[in-house]
Amino acid sequence: MHRVLFALVLCISCHGGSSAYTDSAAKCAVPRTGADPVTGKLVPDKQGTLADEEAWLKGWEADFYLWYRELPNLDPSKYTTALDYFNALKTPATTASGKPKDQFHFTYATTDWEKLSQSGVEAGYGVTWALIARSPPRVAKVAYTEPNTPATTAGLVRGDEVIQVDTALVMDGDKNVLNAGLFPVGLGETHSFVIKKRVGGATQTISLTSAAITSNPVQNVGIIPGTNPKAGYILFNAHIATAEQKLIDAVNTLQAQGAQDLVLDLRYNGGGYLILASELAYMIANPTRTSGKTFEKTIFNDKYPANDPITGAALTPTAFQSSSVGLSTSAGQALPNLALDRVFVLTGGGTCSASESVINGLLGVGVQVNLIGHNTCGKPYGFYPQDNCGTTYFSIQFEGQNQAGFGEYSDGFVPGGGGQAGPPGCQVADDFNNDLGSPAEARVAAALQFRSNGTCPSPSSRSENAVAQEEPLIVRNPFLENRILWRPQ
Amino acid sequence: MTRGSPAVHGWRRALLTALLAAACASSGPRPDSLEGAAPAVIVEPTPQSRAALLQAVTDALGQQPLLAAEALTREPVLLIERRHIEGRERALPDRFLLFKAGARCVLVFERTGQRSPLVETRCAEAAAR
Numbered sequence: 270m271h272r273v274l275f276a277l278v279l280c281i282s283c284h285g286g287s288s289a290y291t292d293s294a295a296k297c298a299v300p301r302t303g304a305d306p307v308t309g310k311l312v313p314d315k316q317g318t319l320a321d322e323e324a325w326l327k328g329w330e331a332d333f334y335l336w337y338r339e340l341p342n343l344d345p346s347k348y349t350t351a352l353d354y355f356n357a358l359k360t361p362a363t364t365a366s367g368k369p370k371d372q373f374h375f376t377y378a379t380t381d382w383e384k385l386s387q388s389g390v391e392a393g394y395g396v397t398w399a400l401i402a403r404s405p406p407r408v409a410k411v412a413y414t415e416p417n418t419p420a421t422t423a424g425l426v427r428g429d430e431v432i433q434v435d436t437a438l439v440m441d442g443d444k445n446v447l448n449a450g451l452f453p454v455g456l457g458e459t460h461s462f463v464i465k466k467r468v469g470g471a472t473q474t475i476s477l478t479s480a481a482i483t484s485n486p487v488q489n490v491g492i493i494p495g496t497n498p499k500a501g502y503i504l505f506n507a508h509i510a511t512a513e514q515k516l517i518d519a520v521n522t523l524q525a526q527g528a529q530d531l532v533l534d535l536r537y538n539g540g541g542y543l544i545l546a547s548e549l550a551y552m553i554a555n556p557t558r559t560s561g562k563t564f565e566k567t568i569f570n571d572k573y574p575a576n577d578p579i580t581g582a583a584l585t586p587t588a589f590q591s592s593s594v595g596l597s598t599s600a601g602q603a604l605p606n607l608a609l610d611r612v613f614v615l616t617g618g619g620t621c622s623a624s625e626s627v628i629n630g631l632l633g634v635g636v637q638v639n640l641i642g643h644n645t646c647g648k649p650y651g652f653y654p655q656d657n658c659g660t661t662y663f664s665i666q667f668e669g670q671n672q673a674g675f676g677e678y679s680d681g682f683v684p685g686g687g688g689q690a691g692p693p694g695c696q697v698a699d700d701f702n703n704d705l706g707s708p709a710e711a712r713v714a715a716a717l718q719f720r721s722n723g724t725c726p727s728p729s730s731r732s733e734n735a736v737a738q739e740e741p742l743i744v745r746n747p748f749l750e751n752r753i754l755w756r757p758q
Numbered sequence: 759m760t761r762g763s764p765a766v767h768g769w770r771r772a773l774l775t776a777l778l779a780a781a782c783a784s785s786g787p788r789p790d791s792l793e794g795a796a797p798a799v800i801v802e803p804t805p806q807s808r809a810a811l812l813q814a815v816t817d818a819l820g821q822q823p824l825l826a827a828e829a830l831t832r833e834p835v836l837l838i839e840r841r842h843i844e845g846r847e848r849a850l851p852d853r854f855l856l857f858k859a860g861a862r863c864v865l866v867f868e869r870t871g872q873r874s875p876l877v878e879t880r881c882a883e884a885a886a887r
Contacts, residue, residue, distance in 0.1 A: 308820055308821050309820055381842075384821075384840070384842075385819065385821060385838050385839065385841065386823050386825070386838070386840075387826055387829055387837065388839050388851055391841060481824055482826075509839065510851045540843075540844070540845030540846060541843045543847060594850075596850065596851065597837060623845055623846055648845055651844070652846075654844070
């Protein structure tokens with residue numbers, strides 16, 4: 270809340286009359302009363318109108334939206350809810366590939382956004398599902414599991430296919446039944462699953478009960494068998510606080526084992542703490558490249574060229590972080606370093622945000638970043654979420670740029686695509702027939718081939734399951750996913 | 759990592775910080791004193807000890823987070839963050855540190871220095887990793 274108040278003070282002091290929209294804050298068509306059920310604090314809502322909520326949204330967007338000059342001039346009276354109005358209140362521009370320029374304009378119910386948990390802990394079974402085909406006939410498989418969880422106890426492994434959840438066939442069954450079973454929202458929920466095993470193809474029925482699962486964001490660390498010179502592998506799935514110590518441990522391990530290259534698997538890493546991305550990039554690159562250089566600088570709209578409009582802090586570039594910041598270890602430890610001049614990054618559509626910052630930060634200081642997999646999600650942007658009338662709004666407010674001033678990859682980084690957003694590499698589909706980190710897994714194998722001779726595998730040489738499929742949607746942290754996970758039939 | 763390693767020294771620095779905060783906030787002896795305390799982990803957690811931990815964290819944060827059953831059993835730090843972490847998150851998580859002070863297990867909320875003795879909880883000095 271102090272952040273919000275500070276922002277309001279800044280708005281008023283910087284823009285005088287142009288910030289009159291702040292007068293509309295917390296004036297709600299349907300005000301909440303009493304205490305917020307999550308925080309226990311009194312809600313600030315006052316009786317207002319839909320027009321008040323729309324006026325606040327319009328002013329907030331005009332003030333902070335990165336592309337505020339491109340906002341459409343909407344007639345608020347044509348919208349029946351603030352949410353509908355907000356959804357339309359974004360740039361209509363498209364990217365070079367024809368995608369909407371703004372793909373990250375969304376909301377949460379504030380009571381959902383406020384919820385807290387122990388780092389890496391969420392209700393679930395310990396399995397991350399890959400939704401490979403989201404329209405009937407749908408296909409869902411296991412992307413990966415967390416050790417010592419109901420999922421591993423039941424024997425689930427990567428590539429196992431879900432045939433049925435409770436009474437619904439995945440292929441064409443009731444999406445509400447599927448969502449409820451695959452993504453439990455509470456603890457102690459039990460659901461049954463018919464699973465077709467990856468190995469052997471047998472079907473079996475299992476039952477899973479949701480629990481508070483602690484995820485391990487850094488897995489399968491080691492030298493890839495058969496590589497000479499030795500290539501290390503790290504599966505890094507989320508930039509959460511617990512990852513700090515685990516990444517340090519991983520780099521120390523690979524150093525001790527003599528890794529001379531790194532295959533960094535970010536295919537399922539949707540981001541998180543940006544400072545962890547900076548630490549990881551430092552631990553990968555030759556320090557002669559990163560010393561005194563910018564990992565990422567943050568650019569707000571041109572109303573705020575010098576200061577972060579929310580915190581008021583001066584906009585100073587984020588350096589490559591050479592010591593721990595103390596997320597899950599003590600602060601101030603010198604970080605280990607693989608001192609590499611090149612890295613092989615496995616990517617997918619789920620490689621997003623802070624993960625893309627790792628790629629962009631390294632590119633900015635001349636590290637040869639080779640990408641193997643699918644285009645990344647294309648999110649060089651960030652937000653300061655803002656609550657109003659029980660809804661928390663997310664609207665793009667800043668862009669991250671690297672040392673070279675590059676940050677325009679809204680179509681994602683494209684393996685082998687050419688140009689600044691198309692580093693060398695190979696387009697290779699995800700391979701659910703093999704374990705992550707295995708030299709037989711299609712993306713790892715392609716990385717090793719590319720490392721060996723600079724060529725990509727031909728489509729026919731890839732495993733059967735790794736071709737001719739759409740890039741899977743990886744569903745993480747479904748606890749708060751508001752969107753419909755399945756496309757309508 | 760061994761005891762005496764940079765990480766453990768770091769926890770001891772955190773303890774020093776907590777002690778300094780306590781000294782500033784209080785004049786005279788307190789029942790939750792951290793004098794002679796060491797970073798600790800919970801051993802043999804029970805429903806009662808889990809409830810005590812959850813209550814202490816909830817009191818400090820003003821809301822109830824989701825904790826793992828094994829919280830603070832492996833390392834002396836408990837990290838609390840939003841259940842949904844944004845892709846380019848700039849805020850940092852909250853941290854709680856557990857210390858063993860004599861026979862007591864004391865939870866320290868790093869942001870405020872608030873100390874909460876955990877009832878019905880057994881803890882032991884954090885072992886080398």
